[in-house]
Amino acid sequence: MPVQYEVTKVTATAKADIHGDFDTHFYRGQDEISEEGVLKLSEKYVKKSKFPEFLPTWDPYQKFPPLTFHEYYDPGIRADPEFPNLFKNNEKLSISKITPKFGTELRGVQLTELNNAGRDELALLVAQRGVVVFRDQDFASRGPEYAMRFGEHFGKLHIHQTSGAPEKYPHLHITFRRPDRQEFDRVFRDSHSSIRFHTDVSYELQPPSYTFFSVLEGPEGGGDTLFSDSLEAFNRLSPSLQEYLSQLHVVHSSKEQAENSSRQGGIQRREPVFHIHPLVRVHPVLKKKTLFVNRMFSRKILELKQPESDLLLKFLYDLVENTQDLQLRARWEPGTVTVWDNRRAHHSAVIDWDEPVSRHAFRITPHGERPVEDLKYLNDKTYYPS
Numbered sequence: 300m301p302v303q304y305e306v307t308k309v310t311a312t313a314k315a316d317i318h319g320d321f322d323t324h325f326y327r328g329q330d331e332i333s334e335e336g337v338l339k340l341s342e343k344y345v346k347k348s349k350f351p352e353f354l355p356t357w358d359p360y361q362k363f364p365p366l367t368f369h370e371y372y373d374p375g376i377r378a379d380p381e382f383p384n385l386f387k388n389n390e391k392l393s394i395s396k397i398t399p400k401f402g403t404e405l406r407g408v409q410l411t412e413l414n415n416a417g418r419d420e421l422a423l424l425v426a427q428r429g430v431v432v433f434r435d436q437d438f439a440s441r442g443p444e445y446a447m448r449f450g451e452h453f454g455k456l457h458i459h460q461t462s463g464a465p466e467k468y469p470h471l472h473i474t475f476r477r478p479d480r481q482e483f484d485r486v487f488r489d490s491h492s493s494i495r496f497h498t499d500v501s502y503e504l505q506p507p508s509y510t511f512f513s514v515l516e517g518p519e520g521g522g523d524t525l526f527s528d529s530l531e532a533f534n535r536l537s538p539s540l541q542e543y544l545s546q547l548h549v550v551h552s553s554k555e556q557a558e559n560s561s562r563q564g565g566i567q568r569r570e571p572v573f574h575i576h577p578l579v580r581v582h583p584v585l586k587k588k589t590l591f592v593n594r595m596f597s598r599k600i601l602e603l604k605q606p607e608s609d610l611l612l613k614f615l616y617d618l619v620e621n622t623q624d625l626q627l628r629a630r631w632e633p634g635t636v637t638v639w640d641n642r643r644a645h646h647s648a649v650i651d652w653d654e655p656v657s658r659h660a661f662r663i664t665p666h667g668e669r670p671v672e673d674l675k676y677l678n679d680k681t682y683y684p685s
């Protein structure tokens with residue numbers, strides 16, 4: 300007897316997989332709804348959590364207007380390039396490069412002890428290295444309010460359109476993998492791999508810059524994060540292709556992510572958006588070009604016909620995702636905070652454990668500048684890609 304497929308379910312799964320539906324969702328029927336109507340994780344997960352104040356909730360009454368343009372001044376530009384505050388008189392300091400051009404690991408610097416000048420220097424270091432892994436941090440013990448205030452130094456904080464956030468702190472983005480089999484089955488149901496490279500929320504008018512990610516709980520020796528350097532990826536291209544790509548613009552969409560949330564019974568804090576960004580953006584601190592396309596949110600190169608656009612985008616995605624000598628792997632230890640520059644570093648979660656432990660993390664996500672193809676347009680409200 301032939302297997303009966305439920306067509307809508309198959310279509311939904313396929314669509315979710317194309318655009319990487321690996322977000323932390325509320326699951327209708329599995330999770331719970333409070334008397335106030337706020338969506339919450341099942342009580343069985345709340346009881347087990349070591350950091351309940353950081354657990355995700357989804358408030359369907361939180362509605363926000365569309366994001367509008369604001370000027371952005373990068374803290375890395377005002378930083379002292381000698382790093383006198385970040386690295387001052389510190390015998391415990393240990394700095395090691397993860398790869399020669401991309402990624403640094405630091406021990407002996409406590410983020411919560413940095414003054415404003417030190418935070419500016421942190422931004423400069425993250426811009427220069429793409430990814431910086433800070434070990435032995437006391438960040439998580441300070442709670443959500445502290446995390447939010449800390450992040451505000453680096454820019455106006457982003458509120459995600461659909462993701463879980465601690466109650467009353469929509470500015471924090473929570474990822475939480477439930478410690479049960481279903482969580483893994485969802486990822487591998489229609490895929491051989493959990494790898495989904497992307498840059499966070501590239502569909503926004505002003506996508507994030509310096510992004511802080513702190514893992515609160517996770518498996519031992521698993522759940523790493525992969526990073527790929529789109530600045531080096533651009534440099535590897537032939538000069539004539541670099542020149543051609545630098546004239547192009549890409550539409551990015553949040554629609555599919557919003558639909559994935561709705562399909563699971565989740566929320567939408569804002570209406571979905573489409574924004575056009577240059578395919579090659581210029582970094583305001585480094586004054587260098589990076590490729591700004593990703594499989595999760597980029598949809599079409601405006602100057603090309605769809606089949607041409609699909610072919611060229613696929614080539615660029617493959618370059619960033621599969622070229623291992625422009626990548627690094629960040630391993631998590633208790634107390635690790637990883638900071639990346641979302642304008643340059645593409646990243647992917649790695650879901651490679653199956654013991655029943657949760658992976659719980661929070662992200663602080665400051666907006667950056669509106670991406671520009673030329674720094675003469677930086678903070679130009681009238682700039683619109685030609």
Ligand SMILES: [Fe+2]
Pocket residue numbers: 497498499646
């Ligand atoms: Fe991400």
